[in-house]
Amino acid sequence: xxxxxxxxxxxxxxxxxxxxxxxxxxxxxxxxxxxxxxxxxxxxxxxxxxxxxxxxxxxxxxxxxxxxxxxxxxxxxxxxxxxxxxxxxxxxxxxxxxxxxxxxxxxxxxxxxxxxxxxxxxxxxxxxxxxxxxxxxxxxxxxxxxxxxxxxxxxxxxxxxxxxxxxxxxxxxxxxxxxxxxxxxxxxxxxxxxxxxxxxxxxxxxxxxxxxxxxxxxxxxxxxxxxxxxxxxxxxxxxxxxxxxxxxxxxxxxxxxxxxxxxxxxxxxxxxxx
Ligand SMILES: C[S@@+](CC[C@H](N)C(=O)[O-])C[C@H]1O[C@@H](n2cnc3c(N)ncnc32)[C@H](O)[C@@H]1O
Numbered sequence: 211x212x213x214x215x216x217x218x219x220x221x222x223x224x225x226x227x228x229x230x231x232x233x234x235x236x237x238x239x240x241x242x243x244x245x246x247x248x249x250x251x252x253x254x255x256x257x258x259x260x261x262x263x264x265x266x267x268x269x270x271x272x273x274x275x276x277x278x279x280x281x282x283x284x285x286x287x288x289x290x291x292x293x294x295x296x297x298x299x300x301x302x303x304x305x306x307x308x309x310x311x312x313x314x315x316x317x318x319x320x321x322x323x324x325x326x327x328x329x330x331x332x333x334x335x336x337x338x339x340x341x342x343x344x345x346x347x348x349x350x351x352x353x354x355x356x357x358x359x360x361x362x363x364x365x366x367x368x369x370x371x372x373x374x375x376x377x378x379x380x381x382x383x384x385x386x387x388x389x390x391x392x393x394x395x396x397x398x399x400x401x402x403x404x405x406x407x408x409x410x411x412x413x414x415x416x417x418x419x420x421x422x423x424x425x426x427x428x429x430x431x432x433x434x435x436x437x438x439x440x441x442x443x444x445x446x447x448x449x450x451x452x453x454x455x456x457x458x459x460x461x462x463x464x465x466x467x468x469x470x471x472x473x474x475x476x477x478x479x480x481x482x483x484x
Pocket of ligand 1: 318320351
């Protein structure tokens with residue numbers, strides 16, 4: 211039986227819907243516990259007090275973080291989630307927006323072969339003001355961006371971050387020194403020839419260069435728990451950053467954590483014509 215808290219918090223018993231299983235599959239986990247925050251704790255301890263300010267969730271999927279922030283006590287002052295999958299944004303608008311007038315969801319109509327194949331552009335500016343967010347979260351998003359779009363979106367995230375803000379993000383990383391055939395302009399590895407955004411692994415040195423170019427400094431680094439898997443980084447604007455953290459060696463044990471194999475038409479899930 212699926213066990214999950216249906217409530218906003220201990221003091222508020224209105225029901226917060228849970229995304230359907232086919233959407234949870236699209237974002238990589240159907241485990242209900244990762245959509246739930248029954249104790250109302252700070253969901254993003256690495257952000258400190260910023261967890262209660264204005265939060266931008268790049269690649270918000272079906273509202274995993276939003277749902278937990280709706281349960282957080284206190285909630286953030288404003289939350290904006292943005293994703294390219296129309297069906298998941300529609301579900302979030304219909305089911306999560308009504309829970310709080312300060313929670314908003316935006317569809318970004320950019321191309322993705324599996325999730326948004328009809329779009330004509332690969333990158334779009336975020337439709338929000340510069341320096342307007344205390345915190346940005348991009349969990350398991352840069353692990354699905356091509357090299358050209360990753361640079362664009364790093365710069366967009368840097369643009370909308372307030373001085374003193376922080377940006378939590380995850381990456382798959384490798385060392386290009388081990389791949390002598392790679393050109394200077396080739397800095398990412400792609401595992402899936404049908405859809406290269408299925409999982410993307412970036413060169414460690416390229417990431418450091420890209421962050422410097424975007425004006426961001428790594429101030430916290432959590433190495434992966436499985437070798438080569440998610441690195442968790444906290445990035446801060448160079449003008450207000452704390453001490454730089456070292457991108458340590460990846461000494462985690464080896465393991466197998468493949469991305470989900472997608473259904474035939476993932477883009478149609480949750481949309482009118484699905
Ligand atoms: C693995 S899912 C993670 C979703 C969510 N962050 C979470 O942790 O549950 C990756 C999400 O990033 C979104 N995404 C990928 N590229 C994007 C882009 N260029 N613009 C907006 N969303 C994007 C996908 O549509 C998908 O919902």
